[in-house]
Amino acid sequence: MSRHRTAALVGNPNAGKSALFNALTGARQKIANYPGVTVERKAGRLTLPSGEPLELIDLPGSYSFDAASPDEDVTRKVVHGEFEGEALPEVLVLVLDAANLEQHLVFAQEVLELGRPTVVALNMVDLAERDGLTLDAAALSAALGVPVIPTVAVRRKGLDELCAAIAEAESHADEEAHKRWHITLPERRLAAKHMARAAILSASARHTIENGVDRVLLNPWIGPVILFGLLFVIFQAVFAWATPFADALEGAVGAISGWVVDIMPDGFFRDFLTEGVLAGVGSVVVFLPQIVILFFFILVMEATGYMARAAFLMDRLMAGVGLSGKSFIPLLSSFACAIPGIMAARSIPDPKDRLTTILVAPLMTCSARLPVYAVIIAAVIPETTLGPGIGLQGLVLFALYLAGIVGALVVALVLRNTLAKGAASGFIMEMPRYQMPRIRDLAIGLWHRAYVFLRRAGTIIFVATIALWLMLSFPKAEPGESQLDASVAGMVADGLHPVLEPIGFNREMSLALIPAMAAREVAVSALATTYAVDAEDEDLAAEGVTDRIAALWSLPTALAFLAWFVFAPQCISTIAVARRETNGWKWPTFMVVYLFALAYAFAGLTFWIATAAGL
Amino acid sequence: MTLDGFENDTTARIVAVDWASLAEGEAKRLRALGVDEGAEVSVVHRGVFGTRDPLALRIGRMTIALRRVHARAIEVEPA
Numbered sequence: 207m208s209r210h211r212t213a214a215l216v217g218n219p220n221a222g223k224s225a226l227f228n229a230l231t232g233a234r235q236k237i238a239n240y241p242g243v244t245v246e247r248k249a250g251r252l253t254l255p256s257g258e259p260l261e262l263i264d265l266p267g268s269y270s271f272d273a274a275s276p277d278e279d280v281t282r283k284v285v286h287g288e289f290e291g292e293a294l295p296e297v298l299v300l301v302l303d304a305a306n307l308e309q310h311l312v313f314a315q316e317v318l319e320l321g322r323p324t325v326v327a328l329n330m331v332d333l334a335e336r337d338g339l340t341l342d343a344a345a346l347s348a349a350l351g352v353p354v355i356p357t358v359a360v361r362r363k364g365l366d367e368l369c370a371a372i373a374e375a376e377s378h379a380d381e382e383a384h385k386r387w388h389i390t391l392p393e394r395r396l397a398a399k400h401m402a403r404a405a406i407l408s409a410s411a412r413h414t415i416e417n418g419v420d421r422v423l424l425n426p427w428i429g430p431v432i433l434f435g436l437l438f439v440i441f442q443a444v445f446a447w448a449t450p451f452a453d454a455l456e457g458a459v460g461a462i463s464g465w466v467v468d469i470m471p472d473g474f475f476r477d478f479l480t481e482g483v484l485a486g487v488g489s490v491v492v493f494l495p496q497i498v499i500l501f502f503f504i505l506v507m508e509a510t511g512y513m514a515r516a517a518f519l520m521d522r523l524m525a526g527v528g529l530s531g532k533s534f535i536p537l538l539s540s541f542a543c544a545i546p547g548i549m550a551a552r553s554i555p556d557p558k559d560r561l562t563t564i565l566v567a568p569l570m571t572c573s574a575r576l577p578v579y580a581v582i583i584a585a586v587i588p589e590t591t592l593g594p595g596i597g598l599q600g601l602v603l604f605a606l607y608l609a610g611i612v613g614a615l616v617v618a619l620v621l622r623n624t625l626a627k628g629a630a631s632g633f634i635m636e637m638p639r640y641q642m643p644r645i646r647d648l649a650i651g652l653w654h655r656a657y658v659f660l661r662r663a664g665t666i667i668f669v670a671t672i673a674l675w676l677m678l679s680f681p682k683a684e685p686g687e688s689q690l691d692a693s694v695a696g697m698v699a700d701g702l703h704p705v706l707e708p709i710g711f712n713r714e715m716s717l718a719l720i721p722a723m724a725a726r727e728v729a730v731s732a733l734a735t736t737y738a739v740d741a742e743d744e745d746l747a748a749e750g751v752t753d754r755i756a757a758l759w760s761l762p763t764a765l766a767f768l769a770w771f772v773f774a775p776q777c778i779s780t781i782a783v784a785r786r787e788t789n790g791w792k793w794p795t796f797m798v799v800y801l802f803a804l805a806y807a808f809a810g811l812t813f814w815i816a817t818a819a820g821l
Numbered sequence: 822m823t824l825d826g827f828e829n830d831t832t833a834r835i836v837a838v839d840w841a842s843l844a845e846g847e848a849k850r851l852r853a854l855g856v857d858e859g860a861e862v863s864v865v866h867r868g869v870f871g872t873r874d875p876l877a878l879r880i881g882r883m884t885i886a887l888r889r890v891h892a893r894a895i896e897v898e899p900a
Binding site for chain 2: 269270272274275305306308309312313337391392395416417420424426427429430514517518519521522525531555556632633634635636637
C-alpha cells in the first residue's frame with residue numbers, strides 16, 4: 207500500500223514538465239482554471255506500481271518562489287499549502303533539465319528547503335547527451351538528499367522508476383534544510399554550480415545544435431525572411447487545407463438538419479432545432495478545421511522551440527507600439543479566431559501588455575470575417591487583373607487584412623500611452639533548446655484546443671444563437687409580411703437604421719448586423735434571408751445574395767460595409783472571453799465601445815470619400 | 822562598458838547591474854535567469870534588419886532574450 211494520493215510537478219520553465227506530465231498521465235487530463243486567476247490548472251491521473259491511482263497536477267513553471275508573474279504566484283501558494291481550495295500536494299516531483307543543471311538547481315534548492323517529500327526527475331537526459339554531457343544521478347541524489355531518477359519524458363524512459371519513487375517518497379525535513387534558511391541568491395547559485403559540477407562526469411566541448419541553427423534562424427537579415435515565409439505557408443495552409451473539412455462539417459450539419467426535418471412534425475420545436483440550434487452552432491463549428499490547422503502549426507512552433515525565436519524576431523516591431531515579442535503568439539492565433547488568441551495572452555507576464563494584447567486581438571482578421579468579405583468583394587469588385595498574378599479582388603482582401611493589422615498596431619500604441627500606460631515593458635525570455643516535436647504531445651495539445659473551442663460553441667454560442675433566433679422569430683409575421691420585418695430584431699433594426707444611414711448603410715444591412723452579433727459570418731445568411739433568396743444551401747444562398755448586392759448596393763455602400771467589419775466587435779463569444787480573462791465587464795465594455803466607434807468612423811469615412819470620388 | 826556596447830561572441834564578466842533602473846518584475850526575472858554580478862555571459866545575436874534590439878545572451882548553457890534597455894544597465898568587463 208502506498209500512502210500518497212496527490213503529487214505535483216514543479217520546476218523551471220522549459221524543464222520538459224508538460225511532456226513529462228503527458229507521458230505520465232496520457233490523455234486522462236482535466237484542464238481548468240485556478241479560481242480567481244487566469245492560470246491554467248492541469249490535473250491528471252496515473253497508476254502507481256501498487257495499482258493505486260494518484261492525482262498529479264502540473265504546476266506552472268517557475269524560476270523562483272519570489273514570484274514575478276501570476277503563474278509563479280500560483281506555484282508558490284500551492285506548494286506552501288496557501289492556495290484556497292487546493293490541497294497541499296503530498297509529494298513534489300521536481301523536474302530538472304539535465305542539460306541545464308546549474309540553472310535549474312537554483313530553484314530546486316528553494317523547493318527542497320520546503321522539506322516536503324520530494325522526488326527529482328532528471329529530465330531530458332537524451333538532450334544532455336546530445337550536448338556532450340554525461341551525468342551521475344547518484345552523485346546528484348547524494349548532494350540533494352532525495353531520490354534522483356533520470357527520465358526522457360518523450361521516450362517514456364524512466365517513468366516506471368519515477369512512479370515507484372513517488373509511491374515511496376519520504377519527507378526529508380531535517381536540520382540541514384533549516385540551516386539553509388538565511389541563504390541568499392548568490393550563495394544558492396554558487397551551491398548550484400558546485401552540485402552541477404559534481405554531477406557532471408564529463409562534458410565534451412561539442413558545439414550545441416542551437417548555436418548553428420540560431421546562426422541562420424536568428425540572423426538579423428535571413429531570420430525575419432524565414433519567419434515571414436513560414437507565416438505565408440501557414441496562412442496558405444489554413445485557408446487551402448481547411449476547405450474540404452469545413453465543407454464536410456457543413457454537409458454533416460446540413461444532413462442532420464435534413465434528418466430532423468424528416469422525422470419531426472412541422473412546428474416550433476423543429477424550427478428551433480434546425481434554424482436555431484443546428485444553424486447557429488453549425489455556423490461556428492465549421493471554423494474548427496481552420497483553428498485546428500493553425501494550432502497545429504503554433505504547437506509545432508512551440509514544441510520545437512522556434513516560437514521563442516519568432517518572438518525574438520518580432521520583438522522590435524512590437525516594441526514600436528509598446529508591446530513585446532510575447533504578444534506575437536496571441537495575435538497570430540487571432541487570425542483563426544480571437545477566442546484562443548485572447549486566451550493565449552495569459553503567457554504575457556506584464557499585466558498592461560496583456561490587457562493591450564487582449565483589447566487589440568479582435569482587430570486581427572479572424573476566419574469568421576472571410577465569408578462576409580468574400581461575398582461583398584465578389585459582388586462589387588470587378589475581376590480585373592492589375593499585373594501577373596495580382597487580381598483586384600485579392601488586393602482588396604489583402605488591404606482588409608492589412609487594415610486590421612495596422613489598426614491593431616495603432617490602437618496598441620494609443621492604449622500604451624494612455625489607458626494601459628506603464629513602465630517600459632520589457633522582453634525577457636528564455637530561449638529553449640531545439641527539440642523534435644512528438645506526435646503524442648501535439649495530438650494532446652490539439653485535442654485540448656479543439657475541446658475548448660467546441661465547449662464554447664456548445665455553451666456561449668449556443669445560448670447567444672438561440673436568443674437571436676427567438677428575436678428573429680417573434681412575434682410571428684402576418685401573411686404577406688416578411689418575418690424579419692415583423693420580428694423583434696426587425697424593430698431593433700428600424701431603431702438602428704437612422705443611426706447607420708449617414709454612413710451609407712441601407713435598412714437590410716442594419717438588420718443583418720443584429721444576428722451577426724453572434725458571429726460575423728451570420729451577416730451573409732441574414733442578408734440572404736432578407737433578400738428572400740430562395741436557396742437550399744449556403745453556397746447557393748451566397749451566390750444569390752451576391753447578385754442582389756451587386757444589383758442593389760452602390761459601391762460606396764459596399765465598401766463601407768467592408769470597412770465596418772474590419773473593426774466591429776460582432777462576436778458575443780469574444781466579448782464573453784474578454785470578460786472572463788479580464789475578470790470583469792470594465793474592459794470588455796471599453797473594447798466593444800471603441801471597436802464600434804472605429805467601425806462607425808471608418809465605414810463613414812470610406813462611404814463619404816468613395817462618394818466624393820464619384821465611385 | 823555596458824553589455825550593450827560589448828562585442829558579440831566574446832565572453833564578458835558582469836561587474837555591476839543597475840537594478841534600480843529596471844522595473845521590479847524584470848529585475849527579479851533577470852536575476853532568476855542568472856544575470857547577476859560575477860556571471861559570465863556572451864551576446865550571440867543582436868536585433869533584426871540592422872537594429873541592435875533585442876539581444877540574445879548566452880549564459881551558462883542557456884540562451885535568454887532581453888532588450889537593449891536591460892543590456893545598458895549591465896556593466897561588464899572582458900573575462
